[in-house]
Amino acid sequence: MKSISVATYRLTIAAFLFAVQPGANSPALAEEQLQVDDRPIPSMLARRGKLILDDDGSKPRGRKTVAVFNDKTRVRAGAGVWERAPQSNGWRSTWKKGMGHTPVAAYHGFEANDLIVEVTFRYGPITEPWHHQCFRIAADDRPKITGHVVSAWANPNNDFIETGFLLQHIRKTPEKKILEDLLLDHQPLSVEPNVWYTATLEVVGDEALFRMGDHVAYARAEQIRLPKNLVSLTLGTTWHEIKRVRIWHAESNPEWASLKADVVKSRKPFAPVVHNYRK
Numbered sequence: 059m060k061s062i063s064v065a066t067y068r069l070t071i072a073a074f075l076f077a078v079q080p081g082a083n084s085p086a087l088a089e090e091q092l093q094v095d096d097r098p099i100p101s102m103l104a105r106r107g108k109l110i111l112d113d114d115g116s117k118p119r120g121r122k123t124v125a126v127f128n129d130k131t132r133v134r135a136g137a138g139v140w141e142r143a144p145q146s147n148g149w150r151s152t153w154k155k156g157m158g159h160t161p162v163a164a165y166h167g168f169e170a171n172d173l174i175v176e177v178t179f180r181y182g183p184i185t186e187p188w189h190h191q192c193f194r195i196a197a198d199d200r201p202k203i204t205g206h207v208v209s210a211w212a213n214p215n216n217d218f219i220e221t222g223f224l225l226q227h228i229r230k231t232p233e234k235k236i237l238e239d240l241l242l243d244h245q246p247l248s249v250e251p252n253v254w255y256t257a258t259l260e261v262v263g264d265e266a267l268f269r270m271g272d273h274v275a276y277a278r279a280e281q282i283r284l285p286k287n288l289v290s291l292t293l294g295t296t297w298h299e300i301k302r303v304r305i306w307h308a309e310s311n312p313e314w315a316s317l318k319a320d321v322v323k324s325r326k327p328f329a330p331v332v333h334n335y336r337k
Contacts (some may be wrong), residue, residue, distance in 0.1 A: 098176050098304060102321050103260040103267040103314050107307035110168045114302055115148040119163070130167035133303075137162040138293070148178075148301035151293050155188060160295055165305060166200075166288040172262045172308040173197065175289055181214070182297035183251040191251065192216035192294030195259045195268075197286040205229040207284045208242070210259045210268040210275065214249055216294055217337050223247040223273045225266055226333065227281045239333040242266070242277030245325055254301065261286070262310045267321070276322045279330055 098106070110131060117125035119133060120140030126132045135149070138161025143150040151161035181191040191214045196206040211224035219226070225242035249255065257270040264282050268275040289305055311317075 098174075099256055099258050099269070101174055101258070101260055101308075101311065102269075102317055103265055103311060104172060104174050104262045104308035105311045106174055107309055110170070110173070110305040110307060111165060112302075112304050113165070115143075115146070115300070119149065131165065132167050133163055133165045135161070135163040143299045143301075146299065146301055148299050150297050150299045152297045153295040160192070161293045161298065162290055163300065163303075164288060164290040165303065168305075169285065169287050170307050171283070171285055172310070173286060173289075174261075174306045174308045175259045176256065176302075176304045177258075177291060178254060178256045178301040178303075179291075179293075180254045180299050180301075181249060181251045181294070182299070184215075184296055186295075189296045190214075190216040190294045191249075191296050191298070192218070192292065193255075193257065193298070194290075194292040195257065196290045196292065197259070197261060198288040198290065199285045200288050203229055203284065204232055204234070205237075207286055208259075208261060208266050208277075208282050210257070210266070212247060212249065212255070212257060212270055212273070214247060219335055220244060221247065223268070223270070223275050225268055225275045225277045227279060228333070238281070240279065240281065240330050241333040241335075242279055242282075242330045243268075243275040243325070243328050245273060245275050245328070247273060251296070260308065262308055272324070274322055274325055276325060277330060 111127040119125045119135040124132050124134050137159040138151045138153045140149050140151055153160050175195050193212045194209055196209040198206050205228040209226040213221050215221055223245040227240045229237045255270050260267045264280050265278050266282050
């Protein structure tokens, strides 16, 4: 990543902190900025390192087709149906009853402890009784761990887990018996269909920061330190569209200690708890 001066960095951060005041950093505004200058959303917890992959939607995928980005990294979009989005270069997922797992796009072929994931996407409208909207970024270490080192949910109405803006850690046996399930953060969520959102998950050491527009979730837990070799995106049963996915290696941001209070001040108080959700 191109280096910038400390003064420029502080101005960028100051602009972000102003923007995250309620109502100021709308998803539409964030997406408009991304379209204009192609710059990623400013990171807070982490600093971007080497780019792992940039999925701009240009490569085919779905069914048995695997999109390859370089010698190693690729995406498999097997669950659900994936087709070119009608009005963008991105991809639309759909699902119908009896299809099994809801749509998943799995990015693999890399190894990282610390990373930044940025996804621009939108939810489709609910038009059927069985429809739900759901978006999740999960960072895994497969096949060593069945489950997710950290899951970041922007879940309006899927009853698989609590609704809201969430962070979770979950490990299971290969037979899917739960070994450990922690709800790391749970914040309110307000979203609309057909609106483009850019979600950013930053994971460094034992910390995770998840942001999307005005929404902020943060957690610190030793389990977050586990290695990661796969990032998956899980979507709901309405149509969902993904316009762009970027994943970077990351390192700690030395400015984080001074930024943290302002970045997370909009969160409602929440401490990690053993997760025992039942529908």
